[in-house]
Amino acid sequence: MVLSASLQVMFLHSRSQAWKRRMVALGNGECCIAHRVFSGILRSDVMCMACGFTSTTYDPCVDISLDLEPNQGVSTKMGSTKSHHSCNGEADSMNSSQNCGTSTLMGCLDRFTRPERLGSDQKFFCQQCQVRQESLKQMSIRKLPLVSCFHIKRFEHSSIRNMSRKVDRYLQFPFSLDMAPYLSSSILRSRFGNRIFSFDGDEPDASNELSSEFELFAVVTHTGKLDAGHYVTYLRLSNQWYKCDDAWITQVNENIVRAAQGYMMFYVQKMLYYKASEKPTPS
Numbered sequence: 001m002v003l004s005a006s007l008q009v010m011f012l013h014s015r016s017q018a019w020k021r022r023m024v025a026l027g028n029g030e031c032c033i034a035h036r037v038f039s040g041i042l043r044s045d046v047m048c049m050a051c052g053f054t055s056t057t058y059d060p061c062v063d064i065s066l067d068l069e070p071n072q073g074v075s076t077k078m079g080s081t082k083s084h085h086s087c088n089g090e091a092d093s094m095n096s097s098q099n100c101g102t103s104t105l106m107g108c109l110d111r112f113t114r115p116e117r118l119g120s121d122q123k124f125f126c127q128q129c130q131v132r133q134e135s136l137k138q139m140s141i142r143k144l145p146l147v148s149c150f151h152i153k154r155f156e157h158s159s160i161r162n163m164s165r166k167v168d169r170y171l172q173f174p175f176s177l178d179m180a181p182y183l184s185s186s187i188l189r190s191r192f193g194n195r196i197f198s199f200d201g202d203e204p205d206a207s208n209e210l211s212s213e214f215e216l217f218a219v220v221t222h223t224g225k226l227d228a229g230h231y232v233t234y235l236r237l238s239n240q241w242y243k244c245d246d247a248w249i250t251q252v253n254e255n256i257v258r259a260a261q262g263y264m265m266f267y268v269q270k271m272l273y274y275k276a277s278e279k280p281t282p283s
Contacts, residue, residue: 038062040145043184046124047115047136053128058142063149063264066108068167105150105173105265113140113182138191140184148179148214148267155226166226170261173216175254177267180212214267222263234260 039062046055115138118124123132152171157164180186217236222229233244234257243252 035062037147038145038149040141040148041143043140043142045138045140046118047138048124048126048129049117049134049136051126051128051133053126055124055127062145063151064112065151065153066105066112067153068169068171069103069107069111103169103171105171105177105262108150108152108171109182113138113187138187140187141179141182142184144179144183144212144269146269146272148177150265150267152263152265154222154263164226168261170259173219173262173265175216175258176270177214177216178212179214183212211269211271213270215270216265217268218264218266219257219260219262220264220266221260231263 039060042059042061042064044057044059047053115136118135118137120134122135124135125131126133126135154167154169155164156167219234221232221234223232224230234252235242235244236257241252241254241257243250243256
């Protein structure tokens with residue numbers, strides 16, 4: 001259901017010149033339909049804490065996995081580590097043991113793009129210092145996809161007990177989401193005092209030709225345990241929400257969706273969402 005709705009977005013956009021330029025820039029002009037809809041690019045900066053030298057890499061991704069903010073009073077030994085994305089390696093995180101109020105999707109994205117100090121056992125070789133140094137790592141979004149998929153890591157692992165458990169904590173998520181604060185251009189401006197940066201081989205802001213504003217159109221929930229359970233999808237079509245539970249599809253109020261315990265959230269570019277929601281004019 002989610003992929004079917006996403007394909008409507010791609011169909012509306014597939015004939016434009018902007019789409020063709022985007023496919024060339026992403027390097028996936030010949031990729032499958034799913035990659036054309038969901039594929040974006042993440043930027044990873046590793047900065048030497050001694051001299052400030054920065055090593056930058058770019059990686060494609062089709063989703064972003066986000067940690068829930070640690071629960072108040074929970075030891076960090078039971079907290080999950082920061083996950084960058086499905087195509088990227090793991091890195092140690094500096095988990096906080098305090099949580100102010102309800103966890104939010106924006107809070108998770110803030111944590112995802114926040115600089116983190118890598119552990120001493122993960123020193124990287126600085127090309128400028130010519131030795132291994134302590135470093136900071138920061139993730140950002142270089143290119144937004146047409147449909148952004150966020151996967152919430154609803155588990156915690158205890159190294160002491162050598163066990164994992166599911167986290168059934170509510171996460172507040174918006175129906176409208178502005179991704180501008182998490183873009184590489186915004187992160188770099190903040191890091192270097194609002195200076196404007198251009199990227200090699202790219203026109204300014206060509207990576208996000210459409211908009212940084214997204215609309216929620218699908219939420220996947222999971223009930224049960226880590227090793228067993230049941231998935232339900234809430235899908236938004238023409239401003240009406242539907243609950244997709246196996247073979248049963250029923251209309252639901254948006255308040256039901258807002259209260260759902262989100263496991264995955266799908267956001268579509270706002271201007272494309274409104275185009276897809278328009279009723280066809282009779283010929």
